[in-house]
Amino acid sequence: MLTILLTGSTGFIGSHFIQACYERFHIIALVRPSSDTTAIAPYCEIAHYDGSIESLTQIFATHNIDGVVHLAAFVQSGRSKGQEIANLIAANLTLGTQILETLATYPARFFINTLSYFQFANASSYSPFNLYAATKQAFYDICVHYAATLPTKIVHILLYDTYGENDPRGKILSLWRDLLRNPPKQNLAMSDGLQVLDLTHIDDIISGFALAIDSIDCLHTSTIYTLESTNRIRLRELASVFESLANARLPLDFGARASAIPAIQMPISVDRIDGELAANGGGGGIQPRNPPFYATCQAA
Incomplete structure (x- = not known):
């Protein structure tokens, strides 16, 4: 059984990963001392991270870790200021860099990093939607450096919009549910509602990560793999589907809200990443077998 160090383990994706995969992997959940681990503690081993690289060194020195799944991230709520900036840097840059530096002494087979389509806002190349997206790209660049200097295989999985039951993050489907x-x-x-969304259920996201771990030997270092849906939908159309399933009318006013930052109209797809990021080690994709998650490894 592989031993996986998981960051972001108390978050929506991390907690689902633990509860779905605890029988397949020995999961060490990296958490802050103040984190609420009630939901995950029965299914994993808890390891505390106090912000220092020394605490990480102790964890790697006492465990034979096969791989790292790096889900930890801080997402800004609006324009960043004060403590939000510090949190963005700590979660999106410092933690991952400390882990990679620790891998120089205690190598693992793989490090799976998570990217966001926010890094490619209305563009086929890097164009950050917000500071969160900029920090995700900055860490990608840091990973490129370590991929050239570590024996650990470093790969990236790019996520789009995720959803699922009991989602506490205030995403659009949860917001609409609460409105009813x-x-x-x-x-x-609302905005005009013409933007296209790429939605994937949390169960398929977890299947994608588990499959990437199982297929790690045929994935390519510094390559970006996407977990994208084959059935994208416009926001207005999603509202209609939601209303039909709920048998209720949503209290929405499309076109009434203007935003200083334009919405992402069309999420980037794997084909565009292939072309634009080849110079950074090659783009890539995990090709579809049972949509909406992606299954078979493909060379860049």
């Missing part, structure tokens, strides 16, 4: 439960006094102002 507690109708507002006036309709919620």
